[in-house]
Amino acid sequence: MDRVIDVHTHYVPRGWPDLTAEAGPDAPWLRIESESEAVIMMGSKEFRRIQADCWDAETRLRDMDADGVAMQVVSPTPAFFTYQAGGPQAARVARIFNDLALEITAPAADRLIPFCQVPLQDPDAACHELERCIAAGHRGVEIGNHIGDLDLDSEGVVTFLQHCAALDVPVFVHPWDMADSPRLDRWMAQWLTGMPAETHLSILALILGGVFDRVDESLKICFAHGGGSFAFWLGRLENAWHRRNDVVGTSEHPPSHYLGRFYVDSVVFDDRALRLLVDTVGAERVMVGSDYPYPLGERPVGEVVRKSPHLDDDVRHLIARGNAERYLGLQ
Numbered sequence: 001m002d003r004v005i006d007v008h009t010h011y012v013p014r015g016w017p018d019l020t021a022e023a024g025p026d027a028p029w030l031r032i033e034s035e036s037e038a039v040i041m042m043g044s045k046e047f048r049r050i051q052a053d054c055w056d057a058e059t060r061l062r063d064m065d066a067d068g069v070a071m072q073v074v075s076p077t078p079a080f081f082t083y084q085a086g087g088p089q090a091a092r093v094a095r096i097f098n099d100l101a102l103e104i105t106a107p108a109a110d111r112l113i114p115f116c117q118v119p120l121q122d123p124d125a126a127c128h129e130l131e132r133c134i135a136a137g138h139r140g141v142e143i144g145n146h147i148g149d150l151d152l153d154s155e156g157v158v159t160f161l162q163h164c165a166a167l168d169v170p171v172f173v174h175p176w177d178m179a180d181s182p183r184l185d186r187w188m189a190q191w192l193t194g195m196p197a198e199t200h201l202s203i204l205a206l207i208l209g210g211v212f213d214r215v216d217e218s219l220k221i222c223f224a225h226g227g228g229s230f231a232f233w234l235g236r237l238e239n240a241w242h243r244r245n246d247v248v249g250t251s252e253h254p255p256s257h258y259l260g261r262f263y264v265d266s267v268v269f270d271d272r273a274l275r276l277l278v279d280t281v282g283a284e285r286v287m288v289g290s291d292y293p294y295p296l297g298e299r300p301v302g303e304v305v306r307k308s309p310h311l312d313d314d315v316r317h318l319i320a321r322g323n324a325e326r327y328l329g330l331q
């Protein structure tokens with residue numbers, strides 16, 4: 001198989017300025033434990049233990065070579081979005097992390113492709129930061145799948161997506177800020193059930209909220225984790241649209257009509273799931289992703305795609321890199 005393009009990886013800088021003025025007492029900071037280990041802190045609480053592969057280009061390149069990865073899209077860690085703050089505060093946080101992302105990717109600019117973050121709760125500030133970042137060297141933008149109780153069909157997000165389409169900037173949607181409860185606090189259930197559901201819901205927002213009817217078809221948007229549970233439940237959604245059109249029928253067309261409007265990554269870990277995903281959204285809409293360097297990611301990167309007996313060489317090439325070249329504007 002071709003050396004792949006991985007559209008779903010994350011970075012964490014090895015430290016950043018104090019953000020409590022912008023994000024409050026629970027602002028993220030990094031507790032350095034050694035040259036190669038650190039802990040992301042949210043105020044006084046441990047959020048995630050990380051290693052040098054989050055910030056060190058040499059470590060990344062070594063892992064990429066071992067896994068046959070030609071290029072990585074390097075996106076923010078969603079915990080740093082700061083959507084709960086005011087627009088100006090979130091804009092300052094975004095600027096800090098976006099500039100640090102360029103420093104992390106600079107040693108291998110031909111292989112590490114930075115995506116920025118924006119203060120999505122403030123559409124004007126988000127558009128401004130996007131323009132600044134694209135001019136500085138970022139190739140795309142990662143956004144969360146919601147802002148508090150606002151989904152991706154809210155007016156401000158639609159304005160931002162229209163701007164991305166106009167600038168031909170690819171968008172990567174990542175779930176974040178999942179609901180918690182005693183039932184979800186066990187077994188990493190927020191990640192195992194909440195993340196797939198959140199991603200499914202954000203695709204529904206673009207379809208049933210009429211966003212795909214309003215935003216230009218040139219918008220290049222990709223959803224993490226195989227689009228969550230969407231592929232499995234498309235039939236249920238389609239049935240509901242036809243049988244309860246008075247409630248569900250807010251889009252101009254049935255949900256299946258919009259299958260060609262978005263991409264998904266391949267982080268589904270199982271060939272049966274990959275087969276359903278390709279059959280549902282189409283071979284030209286799936287791209288290799290890994291969620292590197294986090295523990296719930298796929299290593300070696302692209303392993304399920306490489307080993308799948310259901311993909312012919314042409315489809316394998318599309319998923320490995322052809323679709324990503326189109327999505328990223330590398331062709």
